[in-house]
Amino acid sequence: MGRRCDDLRPSSRWGALMHGLLKPVALTTGAVCALLVPSPAPAGSAAVPRPVRAAMDSWSEGGNTPITRLHTPPTGTSIASPARNTLYACRGGTLTRPDRPWIDAHGVIDVRKRPFVSGTLRWHGRLRVTTTSTKRHFKGNGLPDHPTGHFPVQKGTPAYKYYAEIPAHGYPNAAAIPIKPWDLDVTVPRRPSVAATPTCIDQLTTGMALAGGTFHLEVATDAQDRPVDPNAALPLDRCWGHPYDTQYHYHGPSQTCFGKASRGPAHARDRHSPLVGYAIDGFGIYGPRGEDGKIVRNKDLDVCHGHTHAIMWDGHKVVMYHYHLNGEYPYSIGCFRGKPVTVPGSRHGWGHR
Numbered sequence: 001m002g003r004r005c006d007d008l009r010p011s012s013r014w015g016a017l018m019h020g021l022l023k024p025v026a027l028t029t030g031a032v033c034a035l036l037v038p039s040p041a042p043a044g045s046a047a048v049p050r051p052v053r054a055a056m057d058s059w060s061e062g063g064n065t066p067i068t069r070l071h072t073p074p075t076g077t078s079i080a081s082p083a084r085n086t087l088y089a090c091r092g093g094t095l096t097r098p099d100r101p102w103i104d105a106h107g108v109i110d111v112r113k114r115p116f117v118s119g120t121l122r123w124h125g126r127l128r129v130t131t132t133s134t135k136r137h138f139k140g141n142g143l144p145d146h147p148t149g150h151f152p153v154q155k156g157t158p159a160y161k162y163y164a165e166i167p168a169h170g171y172p173n174a175a176a177i178p179i180k181p182w183d184l185d186v187t188v189p190r191r192p193s194v195a196a197t198p199t200c201i202d203q204l205t206t207g208m209a210l211a212g213g214t215f216h217l218e219v220a221t222d223a224q225d226r227p228v229d230p231n232a233a234l235p236l237d238r239c240w241g242h243p244y245d246t247q248y249h250y251h252g253p254s255q256t257c258f259g260k261a262s263r264g265p266a267h268a269r270d271r272h273s274p275l276v277g278y279a280i281d282g283f284g285i286y287g288p289r290g291e292d293g294k295i296v297r298n299k300d301l302d303v304c305h306g307h308t309h310a311i312m313w314d315g316h317k318v319v320m321y322h323y324h325l326n327g328e329y330p331y332s333i334g335c336f337r338g339k340p341v342t343v344p345g346s347r348h349g350w351g352h353r
Helices: 160-164
Strands: 069-071 108-110 127-131 135-140 184-189 205-209 214-216 241-244 247-250 275-279 284-286 306-313 316-324
Touching (some): 284 306
Parallel strands (some): 214 247
Antiparallel strands (some): 135 184
């Protein structure tokens, strides 16, 4: 029998994140205990708007090319310091590669073998981005402007068993977690500057997507309190998202559904990918193509998963640091090059303190 999630005590660096948040249910070995643990809805909370069901013409809005392969790190990869092909988490630790049928011996995730959370639900997403001379403010309901999979995850679907083995406070299991609106209210610098040294990641939210959801840290924990790559451990929907604490967020190369948000085809083969969001340090997050139109590899990026060259920024072409999404771990932000702000409810317990 695997360890119980309530055995993850604060004395452990990663267990401290989950202490008091997980329902005391015995897990089988390999179950994932983090990123999917909601708080019960508060008494007297307002009714949640129903999602708008609609037929999906394509998950590839804006002519985006589907991602079929990811590269996940081997067991023993440190996440305690800035480096390429990993991330820099303030709590440190090392990654464990989960045992899943969609991962080969070389750490290649075959996305075609990994089940998706099925379903096509459209939402009334709202996001307003305003600026002053020094600040950029995001105000919205946390819902995306693109369709999502069906959450709660439906019984009988291929993804269900991977969610159903995870305990969730206030729900029978993590498969029962729905998507709900929430108060997204974040202000970042409009003209961020590169710090002398990278800053580690100490909260779940790493950025805001123009599509309405948020980007999350690319770490979950398994039943043995071991950090794992959530893209390797769990099915996501076809937009690379799922809910945590009922908040919809993205993992991995999620730009597939960002065509509308980025106001252009995010995979045009002859030019740089457009802006798809902003990190919480204020720098931009772009899709997988660099200035020559080629897919960027980790070797082309620095330890925080970004680099500097001329980009379009607030309507002007400027030479500036920025992050990229791609198919190699950590897929998005690996650490912060600027000074990150605190997202309400995301620090110290990562949304559940």
